[in-house]
Amino acid sequence: MRLRLPEERPEEPPVGHKVAHPVLSQDGTRAAFLGVSLGGREPYGVLAEARCAYGWRHRAPSRFCDCGFHCLHSRTEASGLVCTAEHRMAVLLDVAVLGAYIRFERGFRYGRQRVRSMTVGPCPCHHEATLLADAGWGRPGWRALEAACAGCVRERPALSPTDFGARAGEGLRVLGAASAIAPPPERSVPELVAEAALLQARLDWFQSQLARLTGPGRSQG
Ligand SMILES: [Zn+2]
Ligand SMILES: [Zn+2]
Structure with missing residues (x-):
């Protein structure tokens, strides 16, 4: 007997949540995201197709490989990831899961996605971020950005979250998150x-x- 996973045929693409680092191309014309786990080497755009992180020429998601995009079902659980030291400067993404997917208890693994919205957290000083500033690291051809307020941006190159959204294209919505921690009174x-x-x-x-x-x-x- 062959065991098969139950098949789902949803009318609307399922929605998921994840965190990523916003990145800007070296020439400043294109905006994208860098994943925080497997596949964090290559930036992806708003509408993107996963490529096997191990270089195999198969479609994601494959049952024989763990590559592909990943997201969580719970927005709260995804936003909780930015509490960890390594993801403090990441943004929260709401995504539509397109095409085939594998459903897990906590989320999906899949091959195509559309990033619907990006929520930028507060500046590390806990004031509202009005800018995305050069974070001081990146990937070849891409600079990572992090949330900053007008006071903390200093001399760093920066752009507004709205300008980032315009460069990302495909109707990406850009939202600001109120600080969960009260700023100094x-x-x-x-x-x-x-x-x-x-x-x-x-x-x-x-x-x-x-x-x-x-x-x-x-x-x-
Ligand atoms: Zn693979
Ligand atoms: Zn600040």
Whole structure:
């Protein structure tokens, strides 16, 4: 007796969730994603077909190989992956699983996908990210990007998430995630007044020291 997996014929493509690193081509014209597990060597676009990660010339998904795209059924479980140190700067993707797939308890393995939306997390400083900035690493021809706020981007090359979406094409939706961790609280007026008074006192002391050093008789002209 041959055991066969039950076949599914869904009317709509199943939806899944995964994390990936946003990447920008060296010339800045194309945007794509880099997977975080097997197949993380080659970037994929919004609409993409998997190629065997081991270089075999078979279609994914194959029952005899573990290559192909992977995603999780649960968005919560996928977003939980960005808590790990190595995936902190990854973005969350909602994908449509196209063509044949193999269903597992926690997700799918499959050969074709469309990335429907990308959710950019907060800047590492926990403020809302308004930019995707050069993350300082990449793959040949591709720079990895990471979320950044206006304060943390500094001199790094960066583009807005909307511009990233335009370069990715195929109608990719770009969303921002509210920070799960509260940013440092805004300080109250009395706190700021107290700090200003302290700074003024330090400045007075500094000026008196300066006056003593450069005062009459010590002036260099
Ligand atoms: Zn394979
Ligand atoms: Zn920041």
